[in-house]
């Protein structure tokens with residue numbers, strides 16, 4: 372009450388004797404003509420409302436039951452105002468004031484408890500075998516064509532039963548787009564997408580979720596049919612190029628030069644889209660086919676620690692700590708990612724299976740190669756991702772390769788540009804020296820450090 376008195380000294384004392392709730396009702400009632408009226412909807416920061424809210428105890432919000440917005444401050448206010456400052460040292464009082472959440476701890480919430488709807492679950496791709504990821508199920512919910520500076524790609528959106536994130540697959544396979552029946556390579560298609568989801572599904576339902584073949588247009592609408600067979604490898608065609616890429620909002624969208632993530636995403640799609648030359652014994656001229664492969668885009672911001680922690684980590688980095696130490700100082704691991712969902716998505720796309728063609732993996736990260744091989748995916752080659760600025764350094768003519776990259780084209784804000792700068796050099800150096808990334812360390816002078 373002391374608070375309301377100080378905010379509203381002109382309010383009469385009988386009124387102040389009312390309970391907080393009654394007082395609010397009176398003050399906000401259209402019938403009350405004696406004092407200023409308050410709109411309950413619009414008075415978000417009204418001091419009276421704040422005073423009442425602060426004295427009303429712990430808060431209940433839709434998602435956070437019993438949270439205290441300002442744990443220390445409110446506990447102190449409650450203790451002093453209601454029980455007296457002398458009581459605050461009592462152990463039982465301290466316990467009552469502590470932060471209480473009715474949400475499960477993060478480690479429990481992240482456990483695989485999410486179940487897909489039965490209709491969906493019956494169509495998902497389950498991974499067989501005794502591996503710890505055998506319970507992972509993924510389902511491609513929708514697919515569409517995205518034109519990019521490097522050509523069309525098919526964006527696939529996945530749901531899974533391990534986390535509630537929407538991971539993506541960016542499939543480069545423009546041969547599917549053409550009417551050319553002499554295309555040699557097996558199409559890269561999602562089995563869960565092409566499955567029949569329910570008996571009532573119409574052709575238009577299938578087309579709208581992306582289960583179509585060829586080029587979709589007002590005059591070309593061919594729903595796909597479920598594929599039961601694993602695409603068989605074609606000896607003369609190199610295995611598809613695949614990248615497992617972790618989300619980086621700062622690098623990909625903002626154009627941050629603290630890391631090379633934006634450049635890597637752009638470069639991966641550019642490399643996968645390059646036409647493939649096939650040797651032709653009968654003729655000196657080699658034949659080319661369209662590039663093919665996929666980027667599995669995982670929602671693993673900040674190596675799995677999330678954007679909030681990554682932003683904090685950047686401030687620690689500005690204080691002089693490297694990326695690994697900054698993560699550890701925030702109570703995270705250096706790298707909290709797993710690649711089980713990526714494996715399941717690759718399987719769904721028919722990529723890397725033992726009987727199939729295998730994949731060429733675009734990465735410098737040994738963990739990714741190991742993770743795929745551990746789950747039985749066939750990695751026939753690791754293809755290095757050399758930072759564009761380092762590629763130039765390794766050549767005597769510093770700018771020789773830059774023109775080839777196409778400065779303006781690109782799928783991220785960085786586009787065809789090379790990321791460079793002191794921040795990036797520190798970041799790459801840490802990856803190589805502390806995280807074991809398999810890349811020669813080029814120094815600014817143009818020499819490789821062993």
Ligand SMILES: Nc1nc2c(ncn2[C@@H]2O[C@H](COP(=O)(O)OP(=O)(O)OP(=O)(O)O)[C@@H](O)[C@H]2O)c(=O)[nH]1
Pocket residue numbers: 615616617618619620629630632635671672673674675676681684685694698733734735736739756802808
């Ligand atoms: N915690 C943290 N994460 C970062 C930082 N900079 C980029 N990232 C995240 O790092 C992830 C990319 O991982 P990298 O270690 O760069 O590369 P990689 O995927 O392990 O390996 P490559 O396949 O060789 O690219 C993305 O999720 C980015 O958001 C940083 O300073 N701190």
